[in-house]
Amino acid sequence: MESLFTIDGLISLLSLTLMEIVLGIDNIIFISILCNRLPIVQQDKARNLGLVLALFMRIGLLFAISWLVGLKTPLFELFNYEFTGRALILISGGIFLIYKSTTEIHQKLEGPEADEVDKKKRTITFQSVILQIVLLDIVFSFDSILTAVGLVQNIWIMVTAVVISLGIMLLAAKTISNFINEHPTVKMLALSFLLMIGMLLFVEGFGVHVPKGYVYFAIFFSLLVEVLNLRMKKASKEQSSVQLKSKYKEGETESED
Template identity: 35%
Template sequence: MADLLTIQNLGNLVMLCFLQAVLGFDNLLYISIESQRAPVAHQKSVRFWGIILAVALRVVLLFTMIELIDALSEPFWVFNQPGLIEGGVNFATCIFIIGGIFIIYTAVKEIGHMLSIEHLDADVSNKGGKSAAQVVTLIVLMNLIFSFDSILSALAITDVFPILAAAILISGGAMLLLADGVTRFLEKNRMYEVLGLFILLIVGVVLLGESGQAAAHAMHDDSLALKFFGYEVIPMSKTTFYFSVLVLFAVEIIQSGYSRKLNAERASHARH
């Protein structure tokens, strides 16, 4: 126990908690949006149990990855068709591709649903289109996919399992505290749900970009980076991602303020 309570481990714990907070924003957003698809009476319990199960499985995934990191990082297929497709494919590559495609599909489907409704009340009444068990399962699965890059990043900081597990548990507690508040905000400001879906769309693109470098980073061999038609699949930097999110928020806030101003002027003209 005394070996764990060192300045270095405490510093790593603080760094890991910050990392989990930054990388967990998109995860929390997904949980808040997806939980609204469950029956209204079960939405709070869905968020609670979804996060609890996801955090527990994330700790299990962390332990598994520490034990099997070499087996998971080894490419099981290497493409060698110059000008068409080149590079290695490992477990992480598959996770990022499947997760990215699924998140993009979910975001596009929900955006299409919003465009197809005729009355907002009808959309609210159809929020419970999935059972609570289905939503919990989706939250748990997507949490594991979201957590893959954060676990890989965490392992680059330290391989001390108790420190890594503590950071995951602390981040899970923060999600439990914030999930209901984020959901209530989206319910009261429904235009931000559209914004959230577009952010998820960008997250899907980020995950697809990460797939290109997964095998190369694991094996420290740039020749294993995925290339399509001679172009390397390059991941989007976290700085670019969060800058894009800030721009989307700024546009939404400015547009909302401008719309309120126009509506106020129109109401004033109508009265006169």
Template identity: 35%
Template structure:
């Protein structure tokens, strides 16, 4: 126990908590949006159990990664379709590709649903279209996909399992505290749900980009990077990702304010 109480471990813990908070934002956004697909009376319990199960499985994933990191990082297949598709494939590559496609599919499906509804009230009453357990399973699976990125990033900081587990538990508690508030905000400001879905779309693209370099980074061999039609698949930097998110939020805020101003002027003009 005394070995854990060092200045180095304290610094690593603070870094891990910050990392989990930053990387957990998109996860919390997904949980808040997806939980609204469950029956209204069960949405809060869906968020609670989805987060609790996801955090527990994230710790299991972390333990597995710590024990098997060498085996999981080695490429198990080499793509050699010259000029079309080349590069190495490891476990992380598969997770990132599956996760990126899954998240993009979810976001596009929900955006398409919003475009096809005829009445907003009908959409609101149709929120409970999925069973509670189905939504919980979707939240858990997606959380694990998001977790892979954060677990790999965390392992780059330290391999001390108690520190990693404590940071994950703290991030889970933070999600439990914030999930209801984020959901209530999205319900009152439904235009931000669209914004959230487009952010998830970008997250899916980010994960696909991470897949391109997963095997190369693990083996420290640039030649194992995925290349499609001769072009290397390069991940989006975190700076670019968060800049894109900030731009989307700012545009939405300005557009919402401008729309309210136009509606006010129209109402004033109609009265006169």
């Protein structure tokens, strides 16, 4: 615990916290989209509960590092590829994320009427949303902890980084969720991110390593472009409003003359 308060410990804590926040963005997006299908009075509760469960899950996995290491042991071989526990978790998590992203994108492209019909057909319960959040939390937590173990060896630094990062995400979750839900284009972009991350988890399960830096750079670059587009649309609307007001005033002046 004392090593946490050294210069090296604080640098490791800062870098690991930032990494956990970046890796947790996709978790927040997924939770926000799922919770949006619940009644408004339940959305905040489900979102906060989902993040709290992710916190306990990640801390639990940190204290089970030996078990995590054991998941790299081959379980069986198929088509000349050795499947491990880690590979099976990544593959199943990737498939689940691809399925959820694809169905959400399909509903959005079908239009608001189809989305309303779909909501009436499927009764989304609080328990089912929490269950889906837990399933994805397992995959995201698993991937996040393995990355943390590769960077830092001190378990208390890892625990502190996880608590701080998820605390920050807990505070920012509602703002991010509202922003995504208020802008349909951002929501579609977020679903595309989740689809891409699902594909990333799936191929990693088969031993194809894709550097996450490239993926998250693409995500943040796309998000930056979309934010600029939104600002440009807002500025354009404000300018149009000013022009209409000025024309209206000119018309009143001419009528008085």
